[in-house]
Amino acid sequence: MSKNNLEKYLDADNCPVRNVLDRIGDKWSVLVILLLGDADTLRFNEIHKYIGTISQKMLTVTLKKLEADDLIHREIYPQIPPKVEYNLTERGKSLLPNLKNLVSWANEHMVEIKSARATALTSS
Amino acid sequence: MSKNNLEKYLDADNCPVRNVLDRIGDKWSVLVILLLGDADTLRFNEIHKYIGTISQKMLTVTLKKLEADDLIHREIYPQIPPKVEYNLTERGKSLLPNLKNLVSWANEHMVEIKSARATALTSS
DNA sequence: CAGCATCCGGGCAGATACTG
DNA sequence: CAGTATCTGCCCGGATGCTG
Numbered sequence: 001m002s003k004n005n006l007e008k009y010l011d012a013d014n015c016p017v018r019n020v021l022d023r024i025g026d027k028w029s030v031l032v033i034l035l036l037g038d039a040d041t042l043r044f045n046e047i048h049k050y051i052g053t054i055s056q057k058m059l060t061v062t063l064k065k066l067e068a069d070d071l072i073h074r075e076i077y078p079q080i081p082p083k084v085e086y087n088l089t090e091r092g093k094s095l096l097p098n099l100k101n102l103v104s105w106a107n108e109h110m111v112e113i114k115s116a117r118a119t120a121l122t123s124s
Numbered sequence: 125m126s127k128n129n130l131e132k133y134l135d136a137d138n139c140p141v142r143n144v145l146d147r148i149g150d151k152w153s154v155l156v157i158l159l160l161g162d163a164d165t166l167r168f169n170e171i172h173k174y175i176g177t178i179s180q181k182m183l184t185v186t187l188k189k190l191e192a193d194d195l196i197h198r199e200i201y202p203q204i205p206p207k208v209e210y211n212l213t214e215r216g217k218s219l220l221p222n223l224k225n226l227v228s229w230a231n232e233h234m235v236e237i238k239s240a241r242a243t244a245l246t247s248s
Numbered sequence: 249c250a251g252c253a254t255c256c257g258g259g260c261a262g263a264t265a266c267t268g
Numbered sequence: 269c270a271g272t273a274t275c276t277g278c279c280c281g282g283a284t285g286c287t288g
Contacts, residue, residue: 016230017154017223019237025149027261030141044270055262060271068244069237081269082268091233098229099141101222106140109215113143113193120192151281168250179282184251205249206288 023069028054028062030099033088036072037096041087071095147193152178152186154223157212160196161220165211195219 024030028051035050036042042050048059063086066072071092077083088096148154152175159174160166166174172183187210190196195216201207212220 016234017158017227019234020226020230021149021154023237025145025151025154027145027149030145030149034141048270056271057263058261061261068241070240079269080268082271084270091236094233095229098222098225101225102144103141105219105222106144109218110140110143112215116194117192172250180251181283182281185281200250203249204288206251208250 023065024095024099026062026065028058029066032059032062032066033071033092033095034099034103036086036088036092037100041085044084044086047086066092147189148219148223150186150189152182153190156183156186156190157195157216157219158223158227160210160212160216161224165209168208168210171210190216 024033031051032047035047039046039050044059044063047063048054048056051059054062063072063074067074069091070089072086073089073092075085075087077085148157155175156171159171163170163174168183168187171187172178172180175183178186187196187198191198193215194213196210197213197216199209199211201209
């Protein structure tokens with residue numbers, strides 16, 4: 001491929017990669033999507049428990065962003081105590097295979113990458 | 125899939141997804157990898173020019189991280205003025221298809237997502 | 249040309265306390 | 269239970285200036 005069609009990466013606002021990465025590139029989104037992909041439906045505190053290290057605040061923010069992009073669906077049950085369930089939308093499900101591929105790649109290469117990093121560190 | 129095998133997502137250090145995303149999930153890494161995937165070999169200032177909005181500092185940081193993970197190769201020509209060329213390693217190339225899939229997905233869904241975001245905004 | 253060193257501001261993210 | 273509100277600290281990342 002020549003260098004002539006590289007301009008597509010330049011326009012940050014309209015560059016699809018950038019647009020998607022700005023959302024799922026954060027610390028937790030992918031994790032939540034994978035989790036919901038496996039579990040189908042989860043309540044707020046279930047997600048919180050599974051991820052463990054995420055704060056309540058960041059989980060709320062993450063879920064809202066994903067909901068705004070229509071990647072997850074939020075079902076509210078008007079009860080006391082309240083009950084809210086989350087699951088993937090069709091669009092969220094369509095993203096899932098791509099993420100799973102990335103997971104597979106990560107699984108295959110993680111060990112090598114870790115050792116590469118270690119080497120890079122000691123040589124500095 | 126049951127909830128029983130969700131524990132794999134919990135250990136942040138050894139979770140492959142987390143490990144990969146911690147690296148390529150930043151603002152520029154994916155862009156650089158895609159760029160080098162298209163262009164084969166680029167010099168520092170060529171990358172700088174193509175991305176445009178990246179600062180010199182962040183480009184340096186990004187390239188070093190990618191090099192530490194052995195995703196890109198750095199070839200230094202001992203000349204004056206100096207010349208440094210970057211290209212993908214085999215490992216970097218193996219990641220490329222996964223990223224391209226993500227790009228395709230992004231291309232297909234960007235418009236819908238943007239309108240979903242707009243709706244989410246006006247309803248708040 | 250290809251960086252490195254330094255300074256600095258804004259926003260992300262954690263901790264804590266409170267609520268329907 | 270599933271959040272909100274607020275305060276705060278810290279790190280990311282931009283701008284600038286300097287080097288081999």
